[in-house]
Amino acid sequence: MSDSPLLRVSNLTVALHLEGGTSLPVRDVSFDVGASETVGLVGESGCGKSMTALSILRLIPKPPAEIVAGSVNLSDVDLLKLDSNGIRRVRGNRVAMIFQEPMTSLNPVYSCGEQIAEVLRLHSGLDRRRAWARAVEMLDRVQIPNAAERAREYPHQLSGGMRQRVMIAMAIACNPEVLIADEPTTALDVTIQREILALLDELQAQLGMGILHITHDLAVVSESAHRIVVMYAGQVVEEASVDQLFSAAAHPYSLGLLASRPELGARRSRLPVIEGRVPEPSQEVEGCRFRERCPFAVDRCTEEPPLLEVSNGHRARCWEFERVQREGEWPRVQ
Numbered sequence: 001m002s003d004s005p006l007l008r009v010s011n012l013t014v015a016l017h018l019e020g021g022t023s024l025p026v027r028d029v030s031f032d033v034g035a036s037e038t039v040g041l042v043g044e045s046g047c048g049k050s051m052t053a054l055s056i057l058r059l060i061p062k063p064p065a066e067i068v069a070g071s072v073n074l075s076d077v078d079l080l081k082l083d084s085n086g087i088r089r090v091r092g093n094r095v096a097m098i099f100q101e102p103m104t105s106l107n108p109v110y111s112c113g114e115q116i117a118e119v120l121r122l123h124s125g126l127d128r129r130r131a132w133a134r135a136v137e138m139l140d141r142v143q144i145p146n147a148a149e150r151a152r153e154y155p156h157q158l159s160g161g162m163r164q165r166v167m168i169a170m171a172i173a174c175n176p177e178v179l180i181a182d183e184p185t186t187a188l189d190v191t192i193q194r195e196i197l198a199l200l201d202e203l204q205a206q207l208g209m210g211i212l213h214i215t216h217d218l219a220v221v222s223e224s225a226h227r228i229v230v231m232y233a234g235q236v237v238e239e240a241s242v243d244q245l246f247s248a249a250a251h252p253y254s255l256g257l258l259a260s261r262p263e264l265g266a267r268r269s270r271l272p273v274i275e276g277r278v279p280e281p282s283q284e285v286e287g288c289r290f291r292e293r294c295p296f297a298v299d300r301c302t303e304e305p306p307l308l309e310v311s312n313g314h315r316a317r318c319w320e321f322e323r324v325q326r327e328g329e330w331p332r333v334q
Contacts, residue, residue, distance in 0.1 A: 005032035012070035023282035040221030113151025250316035259330035
């Protein structure tokens with residue numbers, strides 16, 4: 001992996017201007033993605049993961065959403081400063097995205113091959129014949145059998161796993177530098193999930209692209225990611241290598257997520273849970289935004305903590321991170 005990041009997100013803040021007022025679903029978010037590196041962006045639903053991803057490519061609806069601070073640098077280009085034509089040249093070309101739901105992301109009235117060929121005509125300047133041939137080649141590359149035949153089929157004619165492979169083929173058609181994969185294995189059974197993750201790993205090795213893998217499933221990123229960024233209520237609350245997070249999580253929220261994973265062969269009737277809910281973006285919270293759900297909270301938590309250095313490459317937004325690491329266990333359900 002290169003020391004110089006392909007993608008650098010710095011202090012990204014997104015506002016939502018609604019009738020009830022302005023809220024911040026993404027607050028001062030920063031992280032890097034390097035060449036041939038997979039970064040897992042994890043957290044519960046409503047933590048701001050997808051909003052962060054859409055903001056990188058400026059796909060948030062404006063209005064009501066607005067990027068109010070920060071920068072998103074792809075190598076030496078700030079994507080937030082590009083005009084509309086400039087960002088269109090980047091999308092699908094230098095930075096590509098796999099969206100959560102392939103059935104709703106694919107156009108039902110065009111064949112799968114036509115949708116991939118359109119990307120190639122737009123960004124690579126290929127004529128229709130060459131773009132179609134390349135589309136078939138991409139379907140074969142993502143291990144879809146009988147690729148030439150499948151290219152003529154429509155999304156509804158394919159299984160969920162096959163549709164997800166079509167989305168991946170479309171995303172990598174122009175050999176992007178960075179791939180954003182937003183819940184790429186959602187609603188797929190376990191065996192298909194493993195195949196999709198293995199395919200992404202193989203394509204990354206071939207293309208050298210950086211991958212931002214967005215998920216709520218820590219088990220998924222434990223096998224595929226190099227580093228993990230944990231988000232809660234629009235903020236980054238912990239950033240660490242996979243080994244650092246799984247062996248010595250320093251934020252109570254990370255600890256709670258790890259504890260709530262099912263364990264093979266475990267003899268307990270109920271999983272530990274994180275009581276309560278993620279606060280709404282519009283909800284004002286004094287101090288640490290996780291304080292009301294945290295069993296480690298102290299009086300100082302009414303003051304918002306910065307991202308504190310835990311160890312080399314490991315940071316956590318918690319005043320009590322040393323205690324969290326020392327005790328190292330989320331309270332069990334009795």
